[in-house]
Amino acid sequence: MEQLIQLREIKKIYRLKHHETCALDGINLNINRGELIAIMGPSGSGKSTLLNILGLIDSPSEGDFFLKGSSLQNIKNHKVHKTRNQTIGFVFQFFALLKDYSVLDNVALPLTYRKSTHKDRVAKAQLFIEKVGLKEHMYKKPDELSGGQQQRTAIARALVGDPELILADEPTGNLDRKTGEEIMNILQQLHEEGKTIIIVTHDLEVAKRCKRIIEIIDGKISKDQVQ
Incomplete structure (x- = not known):
């Protein structure tokens, strides 16, 4: 399989006055x-x-990050923002939606940083809103939606830019079990369509639905298991 990401001896150290905390300690990881x-x-x-x-x-304190074979070690800030916008989609536990924006505007937001017309942005956002089953809620604001509908909105927003990688941080953590299963069904379907998806979770049932489990303890990889 083609490698998308390589991490080589990644360390992350947080410094506060004379105190240091090592959050990551020599991470080596390949993601296909x-x-x-x-x-x-x-x-x-x-x-x-x-x-x-x-x-x-965030950036590592030490080590090297290769994305599609290219090192990001000396990449300029403006290129980091562009790479993130064009390559990565994010799904968060608490949805991170703009409360004064409609579903349509929230989903279209990542496209505002690209050179596309308003008409094209709206058309693409509508396509992905329909894909996650929210066509009838397109013009509602987040506080008019259930938790599951808000997370579907967040997934549509993550997908609208056609990212190569989707990162989900506890995507079911703020949902009831049934709604969480529905969100996992969507993520699994996206995986079957070829998307690369990485999920941070405390939920063993969510992890069991993934093809690979990586366990981190004290900043080190303690287990890397393909299921």
Whole structure:
């Protein structure tokens, strides 16, 4: 399989005055295109830090990150933002929707940073809103939606830019079991369509639906298992 991401000896150290905290300690990881991966670990293990580095939200203190074979070590900030916008889609536990924007406007938002017309942005957003089953709710605002509908909106927003990688941080953590299963069904369907998906989760049932489980303890990979 073709590799999408390679991490080589990644360390992340947070410094506060004279105190240092090592959140990641020598992470080596290969991620292939089309994988469905769960990242697990106790609170404070480093899994969210790892997800932030994978999502180009944070940068490592040491080590190298290769995306599609190219090192990001010396990439300029404006290129980081462009790469993130064009390559990665995010789904968060608490949805991170703009409360004063409609479903349509929230989903179209990532496209505003690209050179496309308003008409094209709206048409593409409508397509993905329909894909996640929210056609009848397109003009509602987030507080008019259920938790599951808000997460579907977040998934549509993650998909609208046709990213190569989807990162989901506890995507079912704020939902009841039945709604969480519906969200996982959508993510599994996207995986079957060829998307690379990485899910941070505490939920073993969510992890069991993934093809690979990576466990992080004390900033190190303690298990990397294909199911």
